Amino acid sequence: MNSLSTIAIIVAIIGLICLAYRGWSIIIIAPLMAVVAAIGSGDSFLNIIGNVYLIKAAEYIGKYFPVFLFGAIFAKLMEEGGLAKSIANKIVDVLGAKRAILAVILGCGVLTYGGLSVFVVAFVMYPFGAVLFREAGIPKRLMPTALWTGIFTFAMVALPGTPQTQNIIPTEYFGTTTWSGIVLGLFASVLFFAIGYVWLTYRAKSLAAKGEGYGNYDDQKSSNDTDIPAWQISLIPLVMVIVLNILLSNPFKWEFAKSFQIPSLWAISISIVLASVATVLIGRKKLLANGESTARKIINASSISSGTAIFNVASGYAFGCVLTSVVGFEIISQMLLKLSESGNPLFSAVLTTNIMGGITGSASSGMTIALAKFGETWKELALSAGISLDALHRIVAVSAIGIDPVPHCGALVTMFAICGLTHKESYFDLIMLMLFKFFVPYICVIFYMITHLA
Secondary structure: OHHHHHHHHHHHHHHHHHHHHOOOOHHHHHHHHHHHHOOOOOOOHHHHHHHHHHHHHHHHHHHHHHHHHHHHHHHHHHHHOOHHHHHHHHHHHHHOHHHHHHHHHHHHHHHHHOOOOHHHHHHHHHHHHHHHHHHHOOOHHHHHHHHHHHHOOHHHHHOOOOOOHHHHHHHHHHOOOOOOOHHHHHHHHHHHHHHHHHHHHHHHHHHHHOOOOOOOOOOOOOOOOOOOOOHHHHHHHHHHHHHHHHHHHOOOOOHHHHHHOOOHHHHHHHHHHHHHHHHHHHOHHHHOOOOHHHHHHHHHHHHHHHHHHHHHHHHHHHHHHHHHHOOOHHHHHHHHHHHHHHOOHHHHHHHHHHHHHHHHOOHHHHHHHHHHHHHHHHHHHHHHOOOOHHHHHHHHHHHOOOOOOOOOOHHHHHHHHHHOOOHHHHHHHHHHHHHHHOOHHHHHHHHHHHHOOO
16 A cells, blocks of 8 residues: 555656646646545545645645735836836946846845745846846846746855745754854855856856847836836835834844734735835836826736735645655655665755655755654764754755755746746756756765864
């Protein structure tokens, strides 16, 4: 029974990957493949779908829907109000259009490290990136890889102190802090940044030599710089999001902010709402040029797009939860456990966390499952071998993103939806990024073993 269930899990993963790559919506294929994964588990399909898949999807939507909704509205208001265009123009003036890739990566990195939800950063930065890439004549199909490099690599898991969930989860298992592994984190950040930037620069030059430009897309509107706000004023909403989020969530435990401290998810949601109000006031000339109906259409359209985005991510997350709940997954767990007990705990942590992230299509989900099953074992092995728990923390965090952009990854599907692109158009460059960054945690382990610097 266990063997049949394990085979069913493998078939379900392959099926989801193939169908996602061919353009099928993960919203429909994820539950279908969840049913396939349940074959041989001894459990009924209705129970798997009703009591596992739908429950987990609902939990995710219930927890994160405000962030997706308000983030999508805020980003669209920034774009239509001319604020994104104004800031993008300034970036071009400072860095030059030829440095559009650098600007997008750094912009995403700053906002991600500033505490914004990774999905909010994607919503917010896409309008800037689209303008910059058009100005520079860089193919739009490179946009998802540029956004991914800035959001889902160094700023999310490697930079010490990053407030993202993927850097917080290990603290619960190892008793560490978000600032653990400072040297390793900085080392990994340099590697992640260099890999993404060098590859994207090479690809942009290669495609330009073949005569490929931005491309003919619906978002390629005529450039109209009239009535757009000054870039200094346009920055106000972005600064508001970062500052208000820090004040309301109070990650540094400041005494003066304890009186109004609220959960981080609601802190970012409230910050975005207030920043959206500021965006409407600043960009009112363009937003209200044709009356209130224009603003209403913008808000309605972005609200619908946010629904699609969160359903994509929730579907991938629920699928991963189904896989880890069926009896066949126990065989996979035992294999990974033997690896953890017999080898170097750091190398074991890298491989196991990578596998879990690939199976679930989520860095945070994969990391959580890996730590729940093997975290205590890794901790004991590390302590007995004289390995710093700070190093273990950083290695696990960095490993979570090794192969996370698999075709069924909810964040990946959402990224393509935000950019208006498909797997066929843009996935090649993300595959190359994934192949290169897969080796980063292994390099970090070797670096630590040689230098003993965490």
